[in-house]
Amino acid sequence: MIQTEIKKLDEALNEAITIAGNKQIPQLFSITEMIDYIDPFLFFDQAKHIEGNRVFWASSAENFYLVGAGEAFDICSSVDRFDQTEAKFKAMLAESLIYNSYRVPGTGPIAIGGFSFDPEKEKTRMWQQFPASQFRVPAYLLTIVDGVTYLTINTVVRPEDHQKQMEFNIAKNKKMLLANNTSLPEGPVINSKIEIDPVGWKELVRRATNDIKEEKADKIVLAREMRVTFEKKANISPILSKLTKAQTNSYIFAFENSDSCFLGATPERLVRVEDQHLLSTCLAGTAPRGKNKEEDYQIGLDLLRDVKNREEHEFVVKMIRDAVTACCIDVDVPSQPVLYPLKNLQHLYTPVKARLKSEYTIIDVVKRLHPTPALGGLPKVKSLEYIRENEELDRGWYGAPIGWLDAYKNGEFAVAIRSALIQGTEASLFSGCGVVKDSDPEAEYQETNIKFTPMLSVLGG
Structure with missing residues (x-):
């Protein structure tokens, strides 16, 4: 160079x-x-x-x-x-x-x-x-x-x-x-939407909880798909603009390949490195936002106290701490999570800070982190095999690392959730949740419905 x-x-x-x-x-x-x-x-x-x-x-x-x-x-x-x-x-x-x-x-x-x-x-x-x-x-x-x-x-x-x-x-x-005398085209309007086999998905959640009770895994993240159609071919730029305004604590991304564009607004940072300073995010455990301050406060308090969500969050914290420690020095992990509020949802959040050793790069860390327990499960290999063999959905880039790196060893990656694959007049939306031994299929189904909301709200639905 x-x-x-x-x-x-x-x-x-x-x-x-x-x-x-x-x-x-x-x-x-x-x-x-x-x-x-x-x-x-x-x-x-x-x-x-x-x-x-x-x-x-x-x-x-x-x-x-x-x-x-x-x-x-x-x-x-x-x-x-x-x-x-x-x-x-x-x-x-x-x-x-x-x-x-x-x-x-x-x-x-x-x-x-x-x-x-x-x-x-x-x-x-x-x-x-x-x-x-x-x-x-x-x-x-x-x-x-x-x-x-x-x-x-x-x-x-x-x-x-x-x-x-x-x-x-x-x-x-x-x-x-660089022409500033233009304006954005109109965004899409949804004509129809259909959930792909919700009954079969809830049955898969039920089977997964039984398999976890039989110690085939500790946690398995299961995802599902919703398909929507538009009145006409979707313009991408107004969708990105709406996502940025609506999802103020998120990463907005789009990657276009020919007539397909994968885009989303994810709150989940995987890792950022700038001048060898590393920041990763443990984001697992989800609840909706309240209709007013009092309700919102109570929902957040319940989330912080919820055994299932705290257990799910701790899985992620441990895995990220171990992965980062292998590449870094001066690792700092708070002992308790805090709430991370978004427009439609709130999550349990724990930041992980460290200094990257000179012999490692951001890709080394990404390799160790993917998939986190928030998107795959635990143990990593067993949960990944379970998803591969049992989940109907082809996740593609959903739930995987997306981001950038530069010539100066800086970069940032997020986990590609709250996302959609847009292809002309159609789109597939993706949503998932962590299944543990005490999971209730209907509750997990409702959680995935909530997670569809950020994309639906900007697609004209």
């Missing part, structure tokens, strides 16, 4: 083409500039005119946005997918020419994408366009952090490229992407 302070596009391109010519191999060229503020949702909407697909990531509470248009580089892996993803990203960076004097987390040639929940599960047609692991380096990346806006341009430079032609294409795309 060549890191330089050159800022002018023409100078940087000239140097990049010269280096590519001398080496006689393509080079990833990346240049970052500070720009005036541009609405991230307008940028995402305009990105539909760029060849390639779009990506979106936002931490609504921190006013942090990553919006990608097009594709400069794609990283797909199926075997040893965590290790291969990191190896391919490092190899790409080794042959990159990076012009970024800011070095702010989320600028430069970031890779943004995710993993499937279980690559050994037979893939259905629904998830055909989403591989076991895929990360994209956007051709144009908008980054908003701490109130400052950056634009990173990533492209592969070849020895035979013409500088003036590249400058012309970049200028044309920038003008289109």
